[in-house]
Amino acid sequence: MRLLADTHVFLWYVAGDPALPPAFRAAIQSTANEVYLSVASVWEAVIKHGLGKLALPAPPDEYLPRQRVAHNIASLAIDEAVMAHVARLPPLHRDPFDRMLVAQALQHGLTILTADDAVKAYPASCLSA
16 A cells, blocks of 8 residues: 555654554555655645644654664655645645645545545545545
8 A cells, every 4th residue: 555644644654653543653654555755745844844733753854764764664755636636625624735645645545544524525535534
C-alpha cells in the first residue's frame, strides 16, 4: 500500500506518541508499504513552529528531514499538476495544508493516514484507525 502521513500522524510517529493509533504505527512500520510525507506537511510544521504553536526538539529544518529519513519515509514534492485537484475539491476543510494532502493523495493514488474527520470527508482513501 502507498501511504501519505498527515502532519500530526508523522509527528506522533517519530515522537512515539501514544495518540498514534496502533493500526497507523503498524502500517508505517510494514515493509510492504511505501510511506510518504508531503512537503506541505513540512511547510505546515515549519510555520507552526515559527508561530510558537509546535514545539520540536530541534529546529524544524534539521529535525523534520532527519526524522523522515531515519524512519524510511519518502518525501512527496508538490507539483503544479496537483493544483487541478485542489481546485476541484469541495470546501469541506478550511486548512490549505490538509486540502493539499487530499489533492496529492488523489493525484498519486495514496491512502492518507489521518485522525482528522474533515480530511476523511473527502473522496480520498483513508486508513481506518
